[in-house]
Structures are given as C-alpha cells and as structure tokens.
Amino acid sequence: MTKNNGKTKLTFGFLNRFYTPSINTTLSAYHSGLSLLKQAEQTGLTTGWVAQHHFHTETGALPSPLVWLAHAAQHTRHIQLGTAVIILPLEPALRLAEDAAVLNVLSDGRLELGLGKGFDTESFDHFGIPVENRNKLYDDHIATLTNALAGKNIIDDLVLSPPVPDLVHKIWESSRNSCAVAERGNGLILAPQPPDKPAHSLLIEQYLNTWRTQKPQTPARIAFMRAIIPGADKKTVEAEIGSDILRYVRRFIPEASANSLQTYLKNAGVFWGHPEEIIEDLSQDPTLGSVSHFAAQVQTFSTSADQASHRLRLYTEQIVPAINSLFGGA
Amino acid sequence: MTNPFKLGFLTHVSADAEPQITYNNLIKLFVAAEKFGYESGWIAQHHLSRGTGLSPSPLLLLSAIAAHTQHIHLATGITVLPFEDPIRLAEDATVLNSLSNKRVQLGLGSGGANVVSFPAFNVEYEKRSDIFNNKLNVLQNQFENSSLPDAQILRKKLWHSHSTPEGAVLAAHQSNGFLLGTAVHNPATVQKPLAEAYLNTWDNKNEKPRLGIIRAVFPATDRQTAQQELAPDLKPFGDWLKREKLAAGEISVADIIDKLNVHHGSVGDITSSLQKDPCLFGYLTDFIVVVQSASSTIDDAIKRLDIIANEIAPKFGWQSRYSGQ
Numbered sequence: 001m002t003k004n005n006g007k008t009k010l011t012f013g014f015l016n017r018f019y020t021p022s023i024n025t026t027l028s029a030y031h032s033g034l035s036l037l038k039q040a041e042q043t044g045l046t047t048g049w050v051a052q053h054h055f056h057t058e059t060g061a062l063p064s065p066l067v068w069l070a071h072a073a074q075h076t077r078h079i080q081l082g083t084a085v086i087i088l089p090l091e092p093a094l095r096l097a098e099d100a101a102v103l104n105v106l107s108d109g110r111l112e113l114g115l116g117k118g119f120d121t122e123s124f125d126h127f128g129i130p131v132e133n134r135n136k137l138y139d140d141h142i143a144t145l146t147n148a149l150a151g152k153n154i155i156d157d158l159v160l161s162p163p164v165p166d167l168v169h170k171i172w173e174s175s176r177n178s179c180a181v182a183e184r185g186n187g188l189i190l191a192p193q194p195p196d197k198p199a200h201s202l203l204i205e206q207y208l209n210t211w212r213t214q215k216p217q218t219p220a221r222i223a224f225m226r227a228i229i230p231g232a233d234k235k236t237v238e239a240e241i242g243s244d245i246l247r248y249v250r251r252f253i254p255e256a257s258a259n260s261l262q263t264y265l266k267n268a269g270v271f272w273g274h275p276e277e278i279i280e281d282l283s284q285d286p287t288l289g290s291v292s293h294f295a296a297q298v299q300t301f302s303t304s305a306d307q308a309s310h311r312l313r314l315y316t317e318q319i320v321p322a323i324n325s326l327f328g329g330a
Numbered sequence: 331m332t333n334p335f336k337l338g339f340l341t342h343v344s345a346d347a348e349p350q351i352t353y354n355n356l357i358k359l360f361v362a363a364e365k366f367g368y369e370s371g372w373i374a375q376h377h378l379s380r381g382t383g384l385s386p387s388p389l390l391l392l393s394a395i396a397a398h399t400q401h402i403h404l405a406t407g408i409t410v411l412p413f414e415d416p417i418r419l420a421e422d423a424t425v426l427n428s429l430s431n432k433r434v435q436l437g438l439g440s441g442g443a444n445v446v447s448f449p450a451f452n453v454e455y456e457k458r459s460d461i462f463n464n465k466l467n468v469l470q471n472q473f474e475n476s477s478l479p480d481a482q483i484l485r486k487k488l489w490h491s492h493s494t495p496e497g498a499v500l501a502a503h504q505s506n507g508f509l510l511g512t513a514v515h516n517p518a519t520v521q522k523p524l525a526e527a528y529l530n531t532w533d534n535k536n537e538k539p540r541l542g543i544i545r546a547v548f549p550a551t552d553r554q555t556a557q558q559e560l561a562p563d564l565k566p567f568g569d570w571l572k573r574e575k576l577a578a579g580e581i582s583v584a585d586i587i588d589k590l591n592v593h594h595g596s597v598g599d600i601t602s603s604l605q606k607d608p609c610l611f612g613y614l615t616d617f618i619v620v621v622q623s624a625s626s627t628i629d630d631a632i633k634r635l636d637i638i639a640n641e642i643a644p645k646f647g648w649q650s651r652y653s654g655q
Contacts, residue, residue, distance in 0.1 A: 023478055027428050063421035070390040071429050074397035092415050098386035105349045106394050155450040158378040162349035
C-alpha cells in the first residue's frame with residue numbers, strides 16, 4: 001500500500017507545543033510562537049499547528065489554543081491554523097463548537113480542528129474528571145461538536161451561530177480507532193506512539209479501507225506529525241536535546257540512562273541529525289507514501305527561540321523539498 | 331487630573347452583515363473607541379441562533395482585538411457563567427490577559443436572559459444562581475491559587491451582573507465589581523436600590539468598589555430624529571416588553587425608548603437626561619454606553635462614540651487621555 005489513487009498533493013506544516021521550562025517564560029513563548037508562525041507562513045508552509053496543555057503539564061504553556069490562534073490570525077493571512085490537539089474530554093463540547101466557529105470566521109476559514117482523547121492523568125485530575133471516562137466523554141463530545149458544527153438543531157430550533165458549514169470537513173482526530181475516524185469523515189493525525197501499540201501502517205490501512213467505502217470520491221486526510229530536529233549532525237543534535245529527551249522518558253521509565261538515548265529517540269519517533277540524515281531516515285518510513293500532510297515539531301522543552309527559528313529554516317529549506325520530491329504524489 | 335469615572339462602551343456584536351464583516355467592523359469599533367480615549371470595551375455573549383448577537387465567544391473576539399489595540403481594556407459584558415467550565419474560562423482569560431498586556435476584565439452573569447439556551451448546555455435554569463455561585467468560587471480559586479501573575483491579577487478584574495439585592499451583596503462580599511443596566515431595569519425603582527445595596531455592603535478597606543452602569547445613548551440632531559432612526563429597531567422590543575409584563579396595551583416608540591432607558595437627541599438633550607438619571611453619576615465608577623441598535627452601521631456607531639467622548643462625557647468632567655495632544 002504505497003501511493004493510493006485518491007491521493008492529493010502532500011502539504012507541509014509546523015507544530016508548536018509551546019514548551020517552556022518555567023511558567024515565568026510563558027509570555028515569551030507566546031510571542032516567539034507568533035514569530036515562528038509568521039516565519040512558517042513566509043516560507044510557504046501550509047499549516048501552523050499548536051498543542052494544548054493544561055496546568056503546564058509536560059511544560060506546555062498553552063492551555064487555550066483557540067484564544068492564541070484568534071490573536072495569531074490577526075498577524076497572518078494565509079497559513080492554516082490548526083490545533084494538534086485539543087483534549088476533547090476536558091472541553092464542554094458546545095462551547096468548543098462556538099469558539100471554533102468564531103475562530104474560523106475570524107481567520108477567514110483557516111481553522112483546522114484537531115482533537116484527541118488525552119492521556120495525562122494529572123490534567124484529568126485537575127478537572128475532577130476520571131481519566132477512565134475519557135473514551136465515553138470523547139465519543140459524547142465529538143457527537144455534540146460535530147452535530148453543532150454541521151448546523152443541525154442543538155435543541156428545538158436552536159443552531160450554532162455564526163454558521164460555519166465548511167468547518168465540519170476540517171476536523172482531525174489523533175486516535176487509534178482509525179476506522180471510527182474514517183467513518184466520521186475526519187482526518188487522521190499520526191502522532192508518535194509507544195512501540196507496544198499497533199503500528200501506524202496498520203492504522204492507515206484500516207483508515208483507508210473504511211474511508212474508501214465511505215467517501216470514494218474524496219481524498220483521505222492523513223497527517224504525519226513528528227519531532228524533526230535538524231542540526232550539524234546526529235552527535236551535535238543529541239547533545240542539544242539529550243537532557244530534554246531523558247527528562248521526558250523518565251516520566252515513564254524512571255531509570256532511563258543517557259547510554260540508551262538513541263533508542264529513546266527512535267521510540268519517541270524523533271528524526272534528528274543533519275538534514276541529509278533526516279531525509280535518509282524519513283525515506284525509510286513505510287507510512288509516508290500514504291500521508292497527505294507532514295508536520296514537524298522542531299522544539300523540545302528547552303529549545304530557545306533562535307534555535308527553533310534556525311531549525312524551522314533547515315526544515316523548510318532542505319527537508320520539505322526533499323520529502324516532497326520523494327513522497328509528494330500530485 | 332484624574333477623571334471622575336472611566337468611560338467604556340458595550341456592544342452586542344449584532345449581525346449587521348456577513349459574520350466576517352461584522353467581526354471586522356467590531357475590530358474597527360474598538361480601534362476607534364481607543365482613539366477617542368475609551369478606557370474599556372465590553373462584548374456581550376449571545377449563545378446560539380436565537381440571540382441577536384454573533385458573539386458566543388467574547389474572549390476569542392477580544393483576542394483578535396488585542397492584536398489591533400494597545401490600551402483599551404478588553405471586557406466581557408457578560409459571560410454566562412453557568413454555561414462555562416470555570417477552569418477552562420480561567421485558562422482562556424489568563425492566556426488573553428498575557429497576550430493583551432493585562433487588559434482583561436471579566437464580567438459574569440447567571441444567564442437569566444438566555445432562558446432558551448439552558449437545555450442546549452444541559453444546565454437547569456432554576457438552579458442557575460447556585461451554579462453561578464459554585465462556579466464563581468472555582469473561578470476565583472483558579473486565579474488566587476495560580477502561580478502565574480497574569481492569572482492572579484484577574485482575581486481583581488471580575489464583575490457581576492445581578493438583578494437581585496442578594497446578587498449585589500454577593501458581588502460586594504467577593505470584592506468584585508458590579509454591573510447595572512445590562513437588562514431593562516427601572517433606574518429609580520430597581521437599579522438605584524441595587525447600587526446602594528452593593529455600595530453599602532462593600533467593606534474591603536484595601537480596595538474601592540467598582541460600579542459599572544450601562545446606558546443606551548443615541549446622539550442625533552434632535553430627539554425627533556433619534557426616535558425616527560430607532561423606531562424600526564425598537565418595534566420588536568414592544569412585544570418583548572409586553573411578554574415580560576413591563577408594558578401593556580398600545581405602546582409607542584417614545585414609551586419603548588423610555589422603558590429601555592435610552593438617552594437620545596442632541597448633545598444638550600442627552601446631557602440633561604443623563605443628569606436626571608436617578609442611578610448614574612452619583613454612583614458609578616464606570617460609565618458604559620451602548621450606541622448600536624440592530625440596524626446601526628459601523629459608521630453610525632463610531633460617530634456616536636465620538637460625540638459621547640468628545641462632547642457629552644466632558645460635560646460630566648471626563649477628559650480623554652488624548653485630549654489636548
């Protein structure tokens with residue numbers, strides 16, 4: 001299963017998780033995020049994605065992606081503004097629909113609404129919502145959200161205002177239940193996942209099989225999102241991001257050691273090194289032939305604004321053209 | 331020289347055109363108001379299609395506006411608290427406060443005027459007061475316990491809109507601001523006692539009470555012209571007043587204007603009717619004007635804001651921060 005016939009051209013994006021080691025630097029993360037988004041727009045990327053983190057979990061400083069994007073929309077003109085992802089079980093679904101509708105209008109239809117179930121127990125605890133309920137809440141909330149965005153009656157004759165008929169076609173889900181995502185007609189976000197979970201190639205196959213029976217005429221939407229950390233060479237990049245990666249891994253493997261750094265990087269789905277090395281590694285990825293969108297996260301916890309901008313430039317100038325010529329279908 | 335009060339304006343973001351044009355006009359309105367020296371702009375929240383406003387998400391609109399303004403305070407007037415998750419609301423307000431250099435003011439209400447929307451949000455209308463109180467508590471704790479300065483400061487930027495003396499007392503006990511005139515309440519018999527209940531209850535020695543009073547103000551050549559301009563937009567309010575048992579029988583435009591507390595006419599007419607308003611300059615800290623009716627254009631609204639800031643408010647001792655420059 002390489003290039004499928006319904007494939008559209010490959011588009012490229014950039015994902016910002018607003019990592020800040022200290023909450024005192026939240027404001028500068030919001031401002032440098034704006035500069036990076038403008039840089040992404042100027043260098044021709046299709047989409048700028050932002051993540052949501054509550055209560056600074058994983059050192060992520062942005063709990064309100066839609067508020068930030070409403071601001072960012074005023075500083076940009078063309079780039080699509082995406083969420084990757086909003087933790088849907090923790091959102092009141094109808095309020096989310098309203099916010100998404102207002103942002104879509106404010107941004108001249110540039111919103112891409114990415115949703116996930118969340119996994120971080122700490123966030124759920126803060127909201128007083130049992131993490132075990134997340135699957136049911138996700139299903140309930142996505143039904144309410146989709147119904148509202150589609151302009152259907154919410155109760156009696158009340159409908160969402162402002163109306164946003166196109167937004168229901170711009171929902172994405174980061175989910176292992178890829179059949180359900182396809183059944184809902186939504187895009188599939190492939191974020192890195194632990195090695196013990198089903199391979200992405202399997203999720204893609206299930207997604208595309210379902211998609212083709214549902215919407216044979218419409219191109220499927222699959223987004224591949226990875227940490228892409230370009231630098232001088234693998235050793236240099238490992239020195240730059242090593243402590244951040246170990247810090248991350250130690251949440252799950254407390255005894256993680258620097259000796260196994262390369263294994264952790266691979267398991268976390270990170271591509272790192274000289275742009276040529278990254279391109280070589282990406283060219284071996286069996287799933288890339290099936291994706292319609294490729295988004296790079298160039299920051300780890302302690303990346304400075306300048307470093308992020310430098311990596312983003314290496315990504316857009318060297319990696320994007322190479323990946324496009326390798327996998328861009330159209 | 332300090333001003334005797336702060337001047338603000340409130341908008342319902344009425345759909346005068348396609349939503350996108352309406353939002354662009356809203357941004358223009360804030361930019362113009364800031365230029366005239368307005369200290370705050372308040373955006374009402376209207377949920378779902380039954381309302382007149384295109385504004386279910388005031389904080390998102392204010393976030394866009396923050397990108398185009400520098401000084402004017404960005405306020406919600408009001409957010410229907412029972413429909414919100416107070417933790418998410420605290421997060422959104424904090425992010426906006428950071429993005430806007432601490433310009434957020436958060437007006438809160440229990441949604442009494444949104445009765446039809448309650449089932450859509452799975453909230454029991456009858457329990458809205460208790461729900462308001464519980465969520466207010468959570469919201470305040472979020473701000474108080476945050477380690478982010480941009481969140482902590484929001485604890486002092488909360489306002490309540492209530493129509494009962496208990497509500498006025500609650501706002502004062504919580505050291506929060508109080509908004510009057512968001513609904514059609516008689517200034518003498520309803521608003522004045524509420525203002526007095528709020529001010530008399532206030533006992534926080536370290537802070538001053540904040541009382542925002544909202545009034546519709548429609549400058550025109552004369553009263554006759556103002557009434558003619560307003561007539562088509564006010565007709566639906568006649569039926570509404572009857573339904574709410576605030577009026578009965580045949581009701582004229584002049585009656586509706588009177589019931590809705592609309593100050594209208596020439597600068598002289600408006601100045602004199604504001605002077606006679608029994609619940610206004612003797613009480614307020616923030617004078618908040620509404621200058622749009624359903625069919626007002628953006629140019630109408632900007633012109634009215636201009637007249638109020640430059641010709642009417644100065645009669646009451648207010649000066650734009652930009653005057654004399």
